[in-house]
Amino acid sequence: MSLLILLLGGICLGLMTSLNGRLASYLNIFEISFIVHIIGAIILLGYIWWKKDKKLCLTGAPIYVYFVGFFGVTLVATSSICAGNIGATLTMALSVTGQLISSAVIDHFGFFHVPRHSFSWKRIPAYLIIVAGLLLMINS
């Protein structure tokens, strides 16, 4: 059951990127970002209000946490503009590659206080398979 929930979560994520990409033909990326974020904020505020045990509290986190919105806007804006131009599937596949690379760098150097985990060259064949898949998608 929980696997199905995860699969549905992934499908919804894919639908979001695809639909935002379509919307990019009509609205600019910041208008799309505004729609995405305000819907999310309303749903979360509703959830906090509905779950009586959860209280609204936005203070007390490290200062850099309060810059997270810039990243959120950048994420929605860049994925929308890319999905509108090169398609949602390729956008998501390239984004996953970017995530793998940055995770490996963060692990290797121990950024963001994560435990250091040196990069293993044994992972290169996996990256080569991903690159081969991306090249096929780009040229299709």
Next chain:
Amino acid sequence: MLIFIGIAVFNGIINIINKMINLQAKLKLGTANGTLINYLEGTVISLLIMLFMGTSKLTDLSYLRTIPALYFFGGLFGSLSMVLILIGMAKNQISYSTIIVLIGQLGAGLLIDSIVTQKIVPVKIIGIVLVIIGVVIDKYLSRKSMKKMIA
């Protein structure tokens, strides 16, 4: 096309930094409040940029009516995915969860792309399968070396 390929990879890099900061927010404020900060700030920043840019099409109702209603559901699906992934991840290992989410994500993307372009490209499907296989192998190898390090 090359510029969009670069931007999409950059999107992935930003995604991980965003996740790291969100994790800190969730640790300090709880999942709901930590995520809410992201959405509230995103709303305010987007609104400020829109105001700075001048007129917005969002105030033009007759223009908005020309856009297919379904296209506005992206934000709703995004919020739904956030909730579903949080529930699903609580019951599964993270690396395992990531792969399942990726399959759903790329599958849905392929479906929409095929509907929009009115064609199914087999080479593209092979490409998606290769990307998923690569991610599965990478997750397996990184877990194995992590276990070795702990041992």
